[in-house]
Amino acid sequence: MPDAERGIQPAAAHPYQACVNAAILRKLLEVTAMQEATPPVDLDACEQEPLAFSGSIQDVGGLIATKANDGSVCYLSDNIERWFDIPPDPKTPTLDSLFFDNCDYFSHRQRSIFKGKHFLIANVTSNRGVEGDVMLSVNESLHIYEFEPKPSPATPENKTAESAPGFVHDSNKLPGSIEVEKLIRRIHALTHYPKIMLYRFLDGDAGEVVAELSDPGLASYQGLRFPASDIPQIARALYIDNPFRLIFDTQMPTSQVKGLSAEPAEVPDLSLSTLRSVSPVHLEYLGNMGVRSSASFPVVVMGRLWGLLALHAVTATPIPIAQRVAVTAMIEQRLARELMNSQINEDHALFNSNAERLRFCAKALIAMRDGDTDVPLPNGLFELVDCDALIVNLNGECIYRDELIEPEAAWAITEVGRREASRNVFKTDSLARYMTQTDALRQRASGLLYCSCGPDTAGPQLEIMWLKSEQTVKVSWAGKPDKVHSEINGETRISPRRSFEAWNDEIYGHSDAWDSSNVMLASKLMVAVLTRSVG
Known part of the structure; x- marks a missing residue:
């Protein structure tokens, strides 16, 4: 039967597809509630916390997990009977019995193309007559099928012109700010969250609020920085794989996810779960901010996590699935695209203005790789990338070194670049995080941009290191970024900071940040040398 006759929406270009009129969810297995012991909150353990294996979900909805190979149900959340009738002695249901009207759509053939993605199944009715949506x-x-009941109709608060939310931003750090403001105001009208912040990740993994829409009377975080530990790397990795993260209510209980096998079941991987329970550390963090509900949407630009759109509310403020999907689409199709286009236009203009200099440098470096010892190091290397010093290695030997940098230090810097480079490029505004530095070395080389090419059939390895001197950086943090120590039952633990009021600081051992356009020019230079493209 054609998809149209079964009421299934054809696959769309957007990854968060919707297929309407999904079938009645049928009878499932009985499960026993499990008591969860709440672990001590310790900030030191936050980076190692197995967020994807929490074993529980937020209690706003129910979870049904099936095996990918045969479609049989293998996990259920222990709150599932709130929405579904469960027989006392059921046989293990299969995917066909859960979505029987659409079983062809969820066949093994179709499921194979879904890996690593999320799909909305809208307008589902449970066998108890509860209407909802499934992600x-x-x-x-x-x-993993996560059922959320339809929210009760609510009348949004009517705001007067005097109470309209204000928008603030830094035009130097936010390209296309007019379009961004329009988008954020649309998201505000859709979600009714009183505070929306555009948060950008910086070198060193700290973040900064570069735009904010906020109702009157709420504390502002515009221009404030948050330390890297506020969003650990393990949490950032989950943002790459998920379209959003919603914390419905910091005071909401959790529901355990239990395996149905007679054998002790492994804790399921909930990396892609949209209802996954929240880390106790993060709950305490939000509580210290006075936040009751939170929603985060990743902003991915050219494959990299550029930042987050963060929504905060002081009361429990759920966002229905369909609206979350709509916000995700806005961010992908408008915000991320606006940021990408701005970066592309900037890179294009910079490349055109430096094209002749880049060709001259590439020709000289190609000749040097070919063994021509009469070719001097091109001065254009200093002009192509904004820097204060330079180190150049060819075939493992240093052929140029700033006279104020000792040979041992030059090789230590080289080792940092080699060790940390991804796709032959590495940049940092703080070499002190990667090596021991003297005061004299920091004054000459606090920032590093490392690029390399080869060795290959065209020539030996070429390494160029642009260096920037130390600059005292004045920073306003959202609260003093020191760890808070406390004693509980005779044990010392580290907790999130309790205040987020602006705290001014001076940071040493850093250079000015490397502009992404400079990194682009350095990378294009090495590609031109490697491919011998100098036309």
């Missing part, structure tokens, strides 16, 4: 997420071993 389907798929990994290699599990298909």
Whole structure:
């Protein structure tokens, strides 16, 4: 039967597809509630916390997980009977019995193309007559169906012109700010969250609020920085794989996810779960901010996590699935695209203005790789990238070194670049994080931009290191970024900071940040040398 006759929406270009009129969810298995012991909150353990294996979900909805290979149900949340009738002695249901009207759509053939994605199944009715929506997420071993009941109709608060939210931003750090403001105001009208912040990740993984829409009377975080530890790397990795993260209510209980096998089940991988429970550390963090509900939407630009759109509310403020999907689409199709286009236009203009200099440098470096010892190091290397010093290695030997940098220090810097480079490029505004530096070296080389090419059939390895001197950086943090120590039951633990009021600081051992356009020019230079493209 054609998809149209079954009421299934054709696949769309956007990854968060919707297929309407999904079938009645049928009878599931009985599960026993599990008591969860709340672990001590310790900030030191936050980076190692297995967020994807929390074993529980927020209690706003129910979870059904099926095996990817045969469609049989293998996990259920222990609150599932709130929305579904469960027989006392059921047989293990399969995917066909859960979505029987659409079983062809969720066949093994179709499911194979869903890996690593999320799909909206809208307008589902449970066998108890509860209407809701289902978010389907798929990994290699599990298909996770998360049911959320339809919210009760609510009348949004009517705001007068005097109470309209204000928008502030830094035009130097936010390209296309007019379009960004329009988008954020649309998201505000859709979600009714009183505070929306555009948060950008910086070198060193700290973040800064570069734009903010906020109702009157709320504390502003515009221009404030947040330390890297506020969003650990393990949490950032989850943002790459998920379209959003919603914390419905920091005071909401959790529901355990239990395996149905007679054998003790492994804790399921909930990396892609949209209802996954919240880290106790983060709950305490939000509580210290006075936040009751939070929503975060990743902003991915050219494959990299540029930042987050963060929504905060002081009261429990759920966002229905369909609206979350709509916000995700706005961010991908408008915000991320605006940021990408601005970067592309800036890079294009800079490349055109430096094209002749880049060709001259590439020709000289190609000749040097070919063994021509009469070719001097091109002065254009200093002009191509904004820097204060330079180190150049060819075939493992230093052929140019700033006279104020000792040979041992030059090789130590080289080792940092080699060790940390990804795709032959590495940049940092703080070499002190990667090596021991003297005061004299910091004054000459606090920032590093490392690029390399080769060795290959065209020539030996070429390494160029542009260096920037130390600059005292004045920073306003959202609260003093020191760890808070406390004693509980005779044990010392580290907790999130309790205040987020602006705290001014001076940072040493850093250079000015490397502009992405400078990194682009350095990378294009090395590509031109490697491919011998100097026309």
